[in-house]
Amino acid sequence: MPSDLSEKQQSILRFLEEFISEHDYPPSIRDIQGGCDISSTSVVDYNLKRLEEKGYIRRDREVSRAIELLNGQGERRRRTLQVPVLGKIAAGLPLPVHPDSMAPVEVVDLTDDLTNGRTNLYALRVQGTSMIDALINDGDLVVLEPRQEANPGEVVAAWIIDREETTLKKYYPEGKRVRLQPMNATMDPIYEDADNVQVQGRLVATIRSF
């Protein structure tokens, strides 16, 4: 708990956290007054102004319950993005071409630690162990950003046309051919004609949960 705050301000901050995590909507000034045993709404208002000055919260004036929790550096926190899980990914299957048109199988909430501000992401469930060389196991979730091209060194989901195979590897264009480097540094790269490789998306994250 930060120490550039008065005891009352810390108490308000704690109450805000608790209330929001309990209700999913912020408290009114009078909720705070009651929850922190404060004698007057004006005192709450006063301390909220101090908290806003110090970058712990953000308020929209004239709007009820319009308190956003920030992280003390003025950044908002704990936003999540709902990412649709569009299907499976396996070595022998092409990726879904039009992510938008698919009905999501399920939805996962990702925090923006992972999404990094990106928005139109989608996820696929890995089926089979064919991507072990990318350190990706059966059952893992891979999060992708739709892309038709990639910068050198980025990890992409690529469709290798003549093999009819999807693979996840680091992408290095080298003139007329492309070097696809497994993420496991002990394994050898493969080389393909540039025409033979279709970049389908950029890998944003992989998640394995037990």
Next chain:
Amino acid sequence: MPSDLSEKQQSILRFLEEFISEHDYPPSIRDIQGGCDISSTSVVDYNLKRLEEKGYIRRDREVSRAIELLNGQGERRRRTLQVPVLGKIAAGLPLPVHPDSMAPVEVVDLTDDLTNGRTNLYALRVQGTSMIDALINDGDLVVLEPRQEANPGEVVAAWIIDREETTLKKYYPEGKRVRLQPMNATMDPIYEDADNVQVQGRLVATIRSF
């Protein structure tokens, strides 16, 4: 988008998502009215009641902006748990023994998709490639639950005493010895005396982000 809802209701649901993700607090009825081009507040109220009946939202009556988004099965969603990143994990380093006493280096927000309701989790940043056989790479984040013992087949963080080495493997007690099975099915297990293996925690999730 669910189909047991009228177009107006779907529009309201979409607006709720957008508004909340933008402001971190829910809209008022009149915000919804404006945002969805609805002619009257009573229509918004009417459709909110239908949405509540069908389990898409929850409302607290007489409280402004008291709308919680549910997932359609009546469960609340987008709760996150703040998990402290206590330090690094590497082959030659023991794990922090008393997670509680450590000052977190940073904090990550994890959605309860991953935490699965568990609460006292902590995370470690993987340093080096020594855990490649567990399909875990340099820079990955591993999420652990403090544990001194494990059930057969669970993935644990184990300290191998005489080697002074931390490893992440599937745990199979076999009488007086323990089989530690890499997650990469193509690799061979190692065997250790039961006395020589200290279970430090259970692996809950691994996250790799690019």
Next chain:
DNA sequence: TAACCCGCGGTACAAATGTTCTGTTCGGAA
């Protein structure tokens, strides 16, 4: 001492906001 600022109390007010009431329209069932 006086002047001043900070934190606080109490109160009043106006705006924001949830709720209710009365009708209307429309489509399907009887």
Next chain:
DNA sequence: TTCCGAACAGAACATTTGTACCGCGGGTTA
């Protein structure tokens, strides 16, 4: 046709709620 309920419109009403105002006590400073 008539009846009924779902969905909507419009307006009025009653709380809820943010905000402003005035004042007080204590500490600091000139």
